[in-house]
Amino acid sequence: MHPQSPPARQWRVPVILPVAKLAGALVLVALGLLFAGGDRVQPVLAGLAAVGLAGWGLRDLVAPVRLAVDPEGITVIQGFAGRRRLPWPAVEAIRVERRTRRGLTAETLEIDAGESLHLFGRYDLNAPPEEVAEALRAARAAAAP
CATH class of the missing domain: 2.30.29 (PH-domain like)
Known part of the structure; x- marks a missing residue:
C-alpha cells in the first residue's frame, strides 16, 4: 500500500464509547469522593478504577x-x-x-x-x-x- 492511498474500508469504535468511558471515569471519582466519609481507601480505589477507565477511553480517542x-x-x-x-x-x-x-x-x-x-x-x-x-x-x- 502506498502511504498516500487511503484504505478501501475501515471500521472504528463508535464515537459514543470513549465519551461514555471518560464520563464514567468522572462519575467514579465523584462517587468515591462523595461516599468517602473520611475514609481514604474509597477515593483511592475509585481513582484507580477511574484511571483505568479513562485510559481505556483515551485509547479509543487516540486509535479509533x-x-x-x-x-x-x-x-x-x-x-x-x-x-x-x-x-x-x-x-x-x-x-x-x-x-x-x-x-x-x-x-x-x-x-x-x-x-x-x-x-x-x-x-x-x-x-x-x-x-x-x-x-x-x-x-x-x-x-x-
Missing part, C-alpha cells in the same frame, strides 16, 4: 480505527495504539466465532495470521462481525491474482 482493509491486505490495531500490517498472504483465516452463554450470543471476528490472532467485537468495529468478515473475504477475493 481498529481495522482497515485495502487491496494489499489488512491493517489491525496492535498494543495500546499501534498498527500492524497483514498482507493477504499472511492472513490464514477470517472467521466469526459465536458463543452463547445464559441466553446471550456474542460474536467475535477472528483474523488468524499464523503467529498472531486478532480478535474484534461488535463495539470495536461499530458493525456486526459477520458483515465485516464478509467484506474482508470479498476484498481478499478481489485482490487474488
Whole structure:
C-alpha cells in the first residue's frame, strides 16, 4: 500500500464509547469522593478504577480505527495504539466465532495470521462481525491474482 492511498474500508469504535468511558471515569471519582466519609481507601480505589477507565477511553480517542482493509491486505490495531500490517498472504483465516452463554450470543471476528490472532467485537468495529468478515473475504477475493 502506498502511504498516500487511503484504505478501501475501515471500521472504528463508535464515537459514543470513549465519551461514555471518560464520563464514567468522572462519575467514579465523584462517587468515591462523595461516599468517602473520611475514609481514604474509597477515593483511592475509585481513582484507580477511574484511571483505568479513562485510559481505556483515551485509547479509543487516540486509535479509533481498529481495522482497515485495502487491496494489499489488512491493517489491525496492535498494543495500546499501534498498527500492524497483514498482507493477504499472511492472513490464514477470517472467521466469526459465536458463543452463547445464559441466553446471550456474542460474536467475535477472528483474523488468524499464523503467529498472531486478532480478535474484534461488535463495539470495536461499530458493525456486526459477520458483515465485516464478509467484506474482508470479498476484498481478499478481489485482490487474488
